[in-house]
Amino acid sequence: MSNARILVTGATGQLGRLVVQSLRTLVGADRIIVAVRDPAKAADLAAIGVEVRAADYNQPAQLIAAFAGVDRVLLISSSEVGARLPQHRNVIDAAVKAGVKLLAYTSLLRGDASPLPLKAEHVATEAYLQAAGLPFVLLRNGWYTENYNGFIPSALEHGALFGAAGEGRIAAAARADYAEAAARVIAEGEAHAGKIYELAGDQPFTLADWAAALAEAAGKPVAYQNLPEAEFRGLLVKVGLPEPVADLLASADAGAAQGGLFDDSHTLSRLIGRPTTSLGAVLTAALAR
Known part of the structure; x- marks a missing residue:
């Protein structure tokens, strides 16, 4: 779908801004929508032609409205540890109701087997996404070097x-490396449906x-x-x-x-076409x- 409209959540965060930057190079600003809690913080993105929509992870109705006319969604995991699962469920439910054709989620490296307590909300989100009946791809990000x-x-x-x-x-990679991988996957779209990518430096x-x-x-x-x-x-x-x-x-x-x-799979460098x-x-x- 060459004219697919792509929405990025959390686009004013550190990872989100880098994703939008990469996406702009890949598909152009006119195909990018950002869903942000405070649109005023995305004024610079609006200035370069990106469509800005208000969407709070905690507001289901607002999410549903924001996803109207969207083909693909990149769900950047919430930064609110402990509150992530209900927020992610709201995003996934809204994507289903909007008829989104692909949702990519930034999860945790080897989330299902990770010894990190941080995995719990990611594993639960992955399970919810798999049960939702929505085409998806899991971007299991390792640690950011930053x-x-x-x-x-x-x-x-x-x-x-x-x-x-x-x-x-620690197989860490720069935040920009993960952002570029996410941008490439969501830009390329449905060919990645059902894939689970373990991403690391x-x-x-x-x-x-x-x-x-x-x-x-x-x-x-x-x-x-x-x-x-x-x-x-x-x-x-x-x-x-x-x-x-x-x-x-x-x-x-x-x-x-x-x-x-x-x-040591080197999946990340293969996705971005260069060393991390x-x-x-x-x-x-x-x-x-």
């Missing part, structure tokens, strides 16, 4: 990176590798210090992170230690800001 950028200032200040991932290999690293790469990029010594999960969580709370965020980061590290963030962005490139970009 997830660690917040640790850069303290690591450089103290010469140490703390974590609980042990020797776990080409060059896995341990947190000790991350510390060494930061040291090289910044020209300052940085060493990795592994902690028990509970101790790492306590440290994160002590430095001011909210408890839910500390829980998320500590449990992710513990999951990484069990292999939960590793994948290197750790060094992400760190260099972060340090340049």
